[in-house]
Amino acid sequence: MENERILVTEEELERLLLEDPQFAVEMIDADYRENIWRYIRSLCRYFDDDDVHEVYVKTLKDFIRCVKKPDFDPKAPLKLVFHIAKKRVLDRRRAKKVSKVPIFDELLEHIASDMKDTTTRLNWLLMKSDWPEFRAILEKLIDDLPEKQRDAMNAFVETYWEIRTQGSMQRLAENIRVQYGYDCTASQAADNVRAAIETLEPQLRRAGFNLLERD
Amino acid sequence: MSNNEREIRALEAIIASQLLRERDPTNLADLPELTDAQRTAMNSVPSNIVEQLWQETNESDEDCHSEETCTVNEEEFAGMNRAEEMTEETRQALDEARKEVWESMKKRKEQGGANS
Numbered sequence: 001m002e003n004e005r006i007l008v009t010e011e012e013l014e015r016l017l018l019e020d021p022q023f024a025v026e027m028i029d030a031d032y033r034e035n036i037w038r039y040i041r042s043l044c045r046y047f048d049d050d051d052v053h054e055v056y057v058k059t060l061k062d063f064i065r066c067v068k069k070p071d072f073d074p075k076a077p078l079k080l081v082f083h084i085a086k087k088r089v090l091d092r093r094r095a096k097k098v099s100k101v102p103i104f105d106e107l108l109e110h111i112a113s114d115m116k117d118t119t120t121r122l123n124w125l126l127m128k129s130d131w132p133e134f135r136a137i138l139e140k141l142i143d144d145l146p147e148k149q150r151d152a153m154n155a156f157v158e159t160y161w162e163i164r165t166q167g168s169m170q171r172l173a174e175n176i177r178v179q180y181g182y183d184c185t186a187s188q189a190a191d192n193v194r195a196a197i198e199t200l201e202p203q204l205r206r207a208g209f210n211l212l213e214r215d
Numbered sequence: 216m217s218n219n220e221r222e223i224r225a226l227e228a229i230i231a232s233q234l235l236r237e238r239d240p241t242n243l244a245d246l247p248e249l250t251d252a253q254r255t256a257m258n259s260v261p262s263n264i265v266e267q268l269w270q271e272t273n274e275s276d277e278d279c280h281s282e283e284t285c286t287v288n289e290e291e292f293a294g295m296n297r298a299e300e301m302t303e304e305t306r307q308a309l310d311e312a313r314k315e316v317w318e319s320m321k322k323r324k325e326q327g328g329a330n331s
Binding site: 022025026029033034035036037038039041042045049052053056057060061064065066068069072076078079080082083085102104107108110111114115117118119120121124131132134135136138139140143153156157160193194197200201211212213214 | 218219221222223224225226227228229230231232233234235236237238240241243244245246247248249250252253256257260264265266268269272273285287291
Protein backbone atom coordinates (compact mmCIF):
# COMPACT_ATOMS: atom_id res chain seq x y z
CA MET A 1 0.00 0.00 0.00
CA GLU A 2 2.74 2.40 1.04
CA ASN A 3 4.42 2.58 -2.36
CA GLU A 4 1.09 3.47 -4.04
CA ARG A 5 1.11 6.91 -2.44
CA ILE A 6 1.55 9.77 -4.87
CA LEU A 7 3.76 12.34 -3.26
CA VAL A 8 4.87 15.78 -4.27
CA THR A 9 8.36 15.39 -5.71
CA GLU A 10 11.57 17.19 -4.89
CA GLU A 11 11.40 19.01 -8.27
CA GLU A 12 7.79 20.12 -7.71
CA LEU A 13 8.72 21.40 -4.27
CA GLU A 14 11.64 23.38 -5.69
CA ARG A 15 9.23 25.10 -8.07
CA LEU A 16 6.58 25.61 -5.41
CA LEU A 17 9.08 27.11 -2.96
CA LEU A 18 9.64 29.90 -5.44
CA GLU A 19 5.95 30.43 -6.21
CA ASP A 20 4.29 29.91 -2.82
CA PRO A 21 6.78 28.90 -0.09
CA GLN A 22 4.25 28.49 2.71
CA PHE A 23 2.19 26.15 0.56
CA ALA A 24 5.36 24.20 -0.24
CA VAL A 25 5.97 23.60 3.46
CA GLU A 26 2.31 22.64 3.88
CA MET A 27 2.79 20.08 1.11
CA ILE A 28 5.80 18.66 2.90
CA ASP A 29 3.78 18.36 6.11
CA ALA A 30 0.87 16.77 4.23
CA ASP A 31 2.91 14.30 2.17
CA TYR A 32 6.02 13.62 4.23
CA ARG A 33 4.94 13.94 7.85
CA GLU A 34 4.95 10.17 8.25
CA ASN A 35 8.38 9.81 6.63
CA ILE A 36 9.86 12.51 8.86
CA TRP A 37 8.13 11.17 11.97
CA ARG A 38 9.34 7.60 11.34
CA TYR A 39 12.81 8.83 10.38
CA ILE A 40 13.08 10.76 13.68
CA ARG A 41 11.98 7.63 15.53
CA SER A 42 14.62 5.56 13.72
CA LEU A 43 17.38 7.84 15.02
CA CYS A 44 16.83 7.24 18.73
CA ARG A 45 15.33 4.18 20.35
CA TYR A 46 14.57 6.09 23.57
CA PHE A 47 12.30 8.70 22.00
CA ASP A 48 8.70 8.76 23.17
CA ASP A 49 5.87 10.52 21.36
CA ASP A 50 6.64 13.87 23.06
CA ASP A 51 10.27 13.71 21.90
CA VAL A 52 9.27 12.94 18.33
CA HIS A 53 6.61 15.65 18.39
CA GLU A 54 9.10 18.24 19.65
CA VAL A 55 11.72 17.31 17.06
CA TYR A 56 9.12 17.37 14.29
CA VAL A 57 7.89 20.85 15.20
CA LYS A 58 11.46 22.16 15.55
CA THR A 59 12.31 20.68 12.16
CA LEU A 60 9.41 22.48 10.51
CA LYS A 61 10.29 25.72 12.32
CA ASP A 62 13.93 25.56 11.27
CA PHE A 63 12.96 24.74 7.71
CA ILE A 64 10.59 27.72 7.65
CA ARG A 65 13.40 29.95 8.96
CA CYS A 66 15.65 28.72 6.15
CA VAL A 67 12.91 29.27 3.58
CA LYS A 68 12.38 32.84 4.80
CA LYS A 69 16.03 33.74 4.40
CA PRO A 70 16.54 36.07 1.42
CA ASP A 71 19.36 33.92 0.06
CA PHE A 72 17.51 30.62 0.49
CA ASP A 73 18.41 28.06 -2.17
CA PRO A 74 15.33 25.92 -2.94
CA LYS A 75 17.43 23.08 -4.36
CA ALA A 76 16.75 19.63 -2.85
CA PRO A 77 14.30 20.79 -0.15
CA LEU A 78 13.48 17.30 1.10
CA LYS A 79 17.14 16.55 1.69
CA LEU A 80 17.31 19.76 3.67
CA VAL A 81 14.25 18.82 5.75
CA PHE A 82 15.74 15.41 6.62
CA HIS A 83 19.10 17.02 7.33
CA ILE A 84 17.44 19.44 9.76
CA ALA A 85 15.46 16.60 11.37
CA LYS A 86 18.71 14.73 11.99
CA LYS A 87 20.33 17.80 13.56
CA ARG A 88 17.38 18.38 15.86
CA VAL A 89 17.41 14.69 16.82
CA LEU A 90 21.04 15.10 17.89
CA ASP A 91 20.04 18.10 20.04
CA ARG A 92 17.27 16.10 21.64
CA ARG A 93 19.59 13.13 22.23
CA ARG A 94 22.01 15.45 24.02
CA ALA A 95 19.19 16.91 26.14
CA LYS A 96 18.13 13.38 27.13
CA LYS A 97 21.75 12.47 27.93
CA VAL A 98 21.76 9.72 25.32
CA SER A 99 25.17 8.43 24.25
CA LYS A 100 26.75 10.01 21.22
CA VAL A 101 25.78 8.33 17.95
CA PRO A 102 28.73 6.17 16.94
CA ILE A 103 30.00 6.39 13.39
CA PHE A 104 28.72 3.29 11.65
CA ASP A 105 32.15 2.45 10.24
CA GLU A 106 33.50 2.32 13.79
CA LEU A 107 30.77 -0.12 14.69
CA LEU A 108 31.57 -2.42 11.80
CA GLU A 109 34.81 -3.55 13.36
CA HIS A 110 32.98 -4.82 16.46
CA ILE A 111 30.12 -6.26 14.45
CA ALA A 112 32.54 -8.15 12.20
CA SER A 113 34.46 -9.42 15.21
CA ASP A 114 31.26 -10.61 16.95
CA MET A 115 30.11 -12.44 13.82
CA LYS A 116 33.44 -13.93 12.82
CA ASP A 117 33.50 -17.70 12.15
CA THR A 118 29.92 -18.30 13.28
CA THR A 119 27.18 -20.26 11.60
CA THR A 120 24.80 -17.43 12.46
CA ARG A 121 26.84 -15.17 10.18
CA LEU A 122 26.62 -17.67 7.31
CA ASN A 123 22.85 -17.98 7.77
CA TRP A 124 22.62 -14.20 7.77
CA LEU A 125 24.57 -13.88 4.54
CA LEU A 126 22.32 -16.45 2.88
CA MET A 127 19.20 -14.35 3.58
CA LYS A 128 20.73 -11.12 2.32
CA SER A 129 17.78 -10.06 0.15
CA ASP A 130 15.38 -10.29 3.10
CA TRP A 131 17.12 -7.69 5.26
CA PRO A 132 14.41 -4.98 5.04
CA GLU A 133 11.74 -7.51 5.99
CA PHE A 134 13.94 -8.75 8.83
CA ARG A 135 14.30 -5.20 10.18
CA ALA A 136 10.55 -4.55 10.03
CA ILE A 137 9.73 -7.78 11.87
CA LEU A 138 12.50 -7.25 14.40
CA GLU A 139 11.29 -3.72 15.23
CA LYS A 140 7.79 -5.02 15.83
CA LEU A 141 8.94 -7.98 17.94
CA ILE A 142 11.05 -5.68 20.13
CA ASP A 143 8.06 -3.37 20.61
CA ASP A 144 6.04 -6.38 21.80
CA LEU A 145 8.64 -7.65 24.31
CA PRO A 146 7.88 -7.56 28.06
CA GLU A 147 8.77 -4.11 29.37
CA LYS A 148 12.15 -4.80 31.02
CA GLN A 149 13.33 -6.92 28.11
CA ARG A 150 12.28 -4.21 25.67
CA ASP A 151 14.04 -1.51 27.69
CA ALA A 152 17.18 -3.65 27.91
CA MET A 153 17.11 -4.40 24.18
CA ASN A 154 16.67 -0.72 23.24
CA ALA A 155 19.48 0.26 25.60
CA PHE A 156 21.64 -2.56 24.28
CA VAL A 157 21.30 -1.31 20.69
CA GLU A 158 21.95 2.29 21.74
CA THR A 159 25.03 1.35 23.78
CA TYR A 160 26.31 -1.53 21.66
CA TRP A 161 29.42 0.41 20.67
CA GLU A 162 30.26 1.35 24.26
CA ILE A 163 29.58 -2.15 25.56
CA ARG A 164 31.92 -3.64 23.00
CA THR A 165 34.65 -1.01 23.28
CA GLN A 166 34.61 -1.01 27.10
CA GLY A 167 33.98 -4.75 27.41
CA SER A 168 31.45 -4.05 30.14
CA MET A 169 27.67 -3.91 30.57
CA GLN A 170 27.99 -1.02 33.02
CA ARG A 171 26.92 1.61 30.44
CA LEU A 172 23.90 -0.52 29.61
CA ALA A 173 22.76 -0.43 33.24
CA GLU A 174 23.45 3.33 33.46
CA ASN A 175 21.42 3.98 30.29
CA ILE A 176 18.49 1.97 31.62
CA ARG A 177 18.53 4.04 34.81
CA VAL A 178 18.77 7.40 33.00
CA GLN A 179 16.30 6.63 30.20
CA TYR A 180 13.74 4.45 31.94
CA GLY A 181 14.11 5.64 35.54
CA TYR A 182 14.79 2.42 37.41
CA ASP A 183 17.93 0.94 38.90
CA CYS A 184 19.44 -2.30 37.77
CA THR A 185 22.90 -3.78 38.03
CA ALA A 186 25.07 -4.49 35.00
CA SER A 187 24.44 -8.17 35.57
CA GLN A 188 20.64 -7.72 35.72
CA ALA A 189 20.77 -5.60 32.57
CA ALA A 190 22.79 -8.29 30.78
CA ASP A 191 20.30 -10.94 31.95
CA ASN A 192 17.43 -8.90 30.53
CA VAL A 193 19.20 -8.59 27.17
CA ARG A 194 19.78 -12.34 27.15
CA ALA A 195 16.14 -12.97 28.08
CA ALA A 196 15.07 -10.67 25.23
CA ILE A 197 17.25 -12.60 22.78
CA GLU A 198 15.75 -15.87 24.05
CA THR A 199 12.26 -14.42 23.45
CA LEU A 200 13.09 -12.96 20.05
CA GLU A 201 15.01 -15.86 18.54
CA PRO A 202 12.15 -18.41 18.26
CA GLN A 203 9.81 -15.66 17.05
CA LEU A 204 12.27 -14.70 14.33
CA ARG A 205 12.64 -18.37 13.40
CA ARG A 206 8.86 -18.74 13.11
CA ALA A 207 8.86 -15.67 10.84
CA GLY A 208 11.33 -17.46 8.54
CA PHE A 209 14.61 -16.07 9.87
CA ASN A 210 16.42 -19.09 11.15
CA LEU A 211 19.70 -17.46 12.10
CA LEU A 212 20.89 -18.91 15.35
CA GLU A 213 22.62 -22.31 15.37
CA ARG A 214 23.20 -23.94 18.73
CA ASP A 215 24.90 -27.17 19.71
CA MET B 216 33.46 -18.42 25.32
CA SER B 217 31.38 -21.45 24.33
CA ASN B 218 30.13 -22.01 20.80
CA ASN B 219 26.59 -21.20 21.87
CA GLU B 220 27.78 -17.94 23.44
CA ARG B 221 29.57 -17.00 20.23
CA GLU B 222 26.48 -17.72 18.13
CA ILE B 223 24.29 -15.63 20.43
CA ARG B 224 26.82 -12.80 20.31
CA ALA B 225 26.69 -12.97 16.51
CA LEU B 226 22.91 -12.66 16.60
CA GLU B 227 23.21 -9.66 18.94
CA ALA B 228 25.62 -8.07 16.48
CA ILE B 229 23.18 -8.62 13.59
CA ILE B 230 20.35 -7.05 15.60
CA ALA B 231 22.45 -4.04 16.63
CA SER B 232 23.83 -3.47 13.13
CA GLN B 233 20.40 -3.62 11.52
CA LEU B 234 18.84 -1.21 13.98
CA LEU B 235 21.74 1.26 14.01
CA ARG B 236 22.25 1.60 10.29
CA GLU B 237 21.17 4.82 8.58
CA ARG B 238 17.74 4.60 6.94
CA ASP B 239 16.53 6.06 3.67
CA PRO B 240 14.01 8.65 4.91
CA THR B 241 12.10 8.72 1.63
CA ASN B 242 11.41 4.99 1.74
CA LEU B 243 8.72 4.12 4.27
CA ALA B 244 9.58 0.43 3.97
CA ASP B 245 13.02 1.25 5.38
CA LEU B 246 11.64 3.12 8.38
CA PRO B 247 10.28 1.67 11.62
CA GLU B 248 6.53 1.06 11.49
CA LEU B 249 4.41 3.08 13.93
CA THR B 250 2.24 1.45 16.55
CA ASP B 251 -1.40 2.55 16.70
CA ALA B 252 -0.60 4.81 19.68
CA GLN B 253 2.36 6.37 17.88
CA ARG B 254 0.23 6.94 14.79
CA THR B 255 -2.43 8.63 16.91
CA ALA B 256 0.27 10.91 18.36
CA MET B 257 1.49 11.77 14.86
CA ASN B 258 -2.03 12.52 13.66
CA SER B 259 -2.63 14.77 16.68
CA VAL B 260 -0.32 17.41 15.21
CA PRO B 261 -2.79 20.11 14.08
CA SER B 262 -3.44 20.16 10.36
CA ASN B 263 -2.69 23.89 10.30
CA ILE B 264 0.67 23.50 12.08
CA VAL B 265 2.59 25.03 9.18
CA GLU B 266 0.30 28.05 9.09
CA GLN B 267 0.84 28.58 12.85
CA LEU B 268 4.60 28.14 12.63
CA TRP B 269 4.82 30.32 9.55
CA GLN B 270 3.25 33.21 11.45
CA GLU B 271 5.44 32.87 14.54
CA THR B 272 8.75 32.18 12.82
CA ASN B 273 11.14 34.83 11.60
CA GLU B 274 14.29 34.15 9.70
CA SER B 275 16.09 36.43 12.14
CA ASP B 276 15.03 34.51 15.28
CA GLU B 277 17.83 34.32 17.82
CA ASP B 278 18.01 30.58 17.90
CA CYS B 279 18.16 30.31 14.14
CA HIS B 280 20.79 27.76 13.20
CA SER B 281 22.36 29.48 10.18
CA GLU B 282 24.74 27.56 7.90
CA GLU B 283 24.83 24.44 10.01
CA THR B 284 21.09 23.92 9.49
CA CYS B 285 20.35 25.48 6.13
CA THR B 286 23.08 23.70 4.24
CA VAL B 287 23.11 20.03 3.40
CA ASN B 288 26.22 18.39 2.07
CA GLU B 289 26.22 16.35 -1.11
CA GLU B 290 27.06 13.00 0.50
CA GLU B 291 24.25 13.13 3.00
CA PHE B 292 21.26 11.08 1.90
CA ALA B 293 23.14 10.13 -1.26
CA GLY B 294 20.87 7.12 -1.67
CA MET B 295 17.72 9.22 -1.50
CA ASN B 296 15.34 9.33 -4.45
CA ARG B 297 16.96 6.41 -6.19
CA ALA B 298 15.14 6.21 -9.51
CA GLU B 299 13.14 3.01 -9.71
CA GLU B 300 12.98 1.32 -13.06
CA MET B 301 9.58 2.09 -14.52
CA THR B 302 7.95 1.93 -17.90
CA GLU B 303 6.86 5.01 -19.81
CA GLU B 304 3.24 3.97 -19.24
CA THR B 305 3.75 3.79 -15.48
CA ARG B 306 5.54 7.11 -15.50
CA GLN B 307 2.64 8.76 -17.39
CA ALA B 308 0.07 7.24 -15.02
CA LEU B 309 2.08 8.51 -12.06
CA ASP B 310 2.39 11.97 -13.61
CA GLU B 311 -1.35 12.15 -14.15
CA ALA B 312 -2.11 10.95 -10.63
CA ARG B 313 0.38 13.45 -9.25
CA LYS B 314 -1.24 16.23 -11.24
CA GLU B 315 -4.60 15.34 -9.73
CA VAL B 316 -3.13 15.42 -6.22
CA TRP B 317 -1.47 18.73 -7.03
CA GLU B 318 -4.73 20.26 -8.26
CA SER B 319 -6.68 18.96 -5.29
CA MET B 320 -4.08 20.37 -2.86
CA LYS B 321 -4.26 23.74 -4.58
CA LYS B 322 -8.03 23.67 -4.33
CA ARG B 323 -7.83 22.83 -0.63
CA LYS B 324 -5.36 25.66 -0.14
CA GLU B 325 -7.75 28.10 -1.84
CA GLN B 326 -10.51 26.89 0.47
CA GLY B 327 -8.45 27.83 3.48
CA GLY B 328 -6.21 24.96 4.65
CA ALA B 329 -3.58 22.68 3.25
CA ASN B 330 -4.61 19.64 5.25
CA SER B 331 -8.03 18.34 6.09
